[in-house]
Amino acid sequence: MTTERTDEALVSKIQQGDVLAFEILVKRYQRRLFSFVFRIVYDAHAAEEVVQDVLFGAYKTIHRVDTTKKFSSYLFVIAKNTAISYLRRKKHTVSLDVIEEQATDEETFYENLVEAEQKHRVKEAMNQLEDTYSRIITLYYFDDLSYEEISRKLKLPVNTVRTHLLRAKKKLKEVLI
Amino acid sequence: MKTIDVTRLVMDQVVGFEKRRSAWWIGKFLFILFVLGALGIWVFWIAVTEIFERQTLELLALFTQDREIVAQFWQDTIMVFWEELPQEKLAIGFLALLGVVIFIFINRKNISIIWKKMRQLAKYKEFGNNR
Numbered sequence: 001m002t003t004e005r006t007d008e009a010l011v012s013k014i015q016q017g018d019v020l021a022f023e024i025l026v027k028r029y030q031r032r033l034f035s036f037v038f039r040i041v042y043d044a045h046a047a048e049e050v051v052q053d054v055l056f057g058a059y060k061t062i063h064r065v066d067t068t069k070k071f072s073s074y075l076f077v078i079a080k081n082t083a084i085s086y087l088r089r090k091k092h093t094v095s096l097d098v099i100e101e102q103a104t105d106e107e108t109f110y111e112n113l114v115e116a117e118q119k120h121r122v123k124e125a126m127n128q129l130e131d132t133y134s135r136i137i138t139l140y141y142f143d144d145l146s147y148e149e150i151s152r153k154l155k156l157p158v159n160t161v162r163t164h165l166l167r168a169k170k171k172l173k174e175v176l177i
Numbered sequence: 178m179k180t181i182d183v184t185r186l187v188m189d190q191v192v193g194f195e196k197r198r199s200a201w202w203i204g205k206f207l208f209i210l211f212v213l214g215a216l217g218i219w220v221f222w223i224a225v226t227e228i229f230e231r232q233t234l235e236l237l238a239l240f241t242q243d244r245e246i247v248a249q250f251w252q253d254t255i256m257v258f259w260e261e262l263p264q265e266k267l268a269i270g271f272l273a274l275l276g277v278v279i280f281i282f283i284n285r286k287n288i289s290i291i292w293k294k295m296r297q298l299a300k301y302k303e304f305g306n307n308r
Binding site for chain 2 (some may be wrong): 016017018019020022023026027030031034047048051052055056059061
């Protein structure tokens with residue numbers, strides 16, 4: 001079936017004149033492109049327009065696509081550039097409401113980024129702890145288990161879990177600072 | 178996350194674009210073919226008219242004579258015949274017609290691609306609304 005064909009095989013078919021094979025690529029990528037573009041433009045309607053432009057733009061230059069390389073990478077590069085161009089075009093006409101909305105979204109984005117960065121640092125620091133301590137921290141902070149659940153899982157008394165966690169936190173603090 | 182379906186919109190754009198691009202290519206191809214072909218035929222026509230006006234072909238009547246006469250005069254006759262031919266015009270006409278053949282040959286792949294595209298566009302137009 002045509003739908004099971006790889007992107008590169010489809011691109012090759014399109015280059016040979018099979019215009020309608022592009023429909024399969026459109027169906028295959030539109031949602032992924034939409035969520036990708038949405039994360040850049042933060043506006044569903046604009047993202048939809050950009051996705052249309054991206055797909056149409058990709059078709060217009062499809063005869064230049066190297067079928068030995070990944071088509072998806074090519075598509076996402078176009079998507080990124082088109083989305084950025086869209087933002088540049090809209091820069092001077094954007095309303096205050098949108099700016100406010102975008103600012104909030106950006107704040108959330110940066111908060112998430114900082115959180116991810118912190119988690120990464122903590123995980124690296126945990127590698128320097130003893131196995132029991134790092135395990136307890138993982139179960140408590142990353143897997144959100146209670147003392148009782150950890151106690152059952154590690155077959156340790158609840159109080160020992162508490163003590164271990166306390167010591168683990170102290171050691172972790174030392175490593176992080 | 179909102180889901181979208183832009184397939185129809187994109188394919189309409191693609192088909193419209195492809196129609197324009199194919200029409201432009203066919204127009205360009207036919208124009209070059211017509212110009213080369215017309216040039217070749219026109220120059221050939223002038224050369225042939227000239228040949229008939231000069232009655233150059235009548236020189237070849239020598240070859241209907243007796244064997245001894247042919248053996249004696251064939252080289253001179255051929256030389257005069259060659260001299261009397263409008264060589265530049267024949268060369269230009271020949272090159273133009275050769276150009277037509279070469280032009281078709283180098284575009285044979287594009288011709289098959291365009292042909293395929295046209296069938297696909299017709300298919301889209303026919304079944305597009307019921308897809």
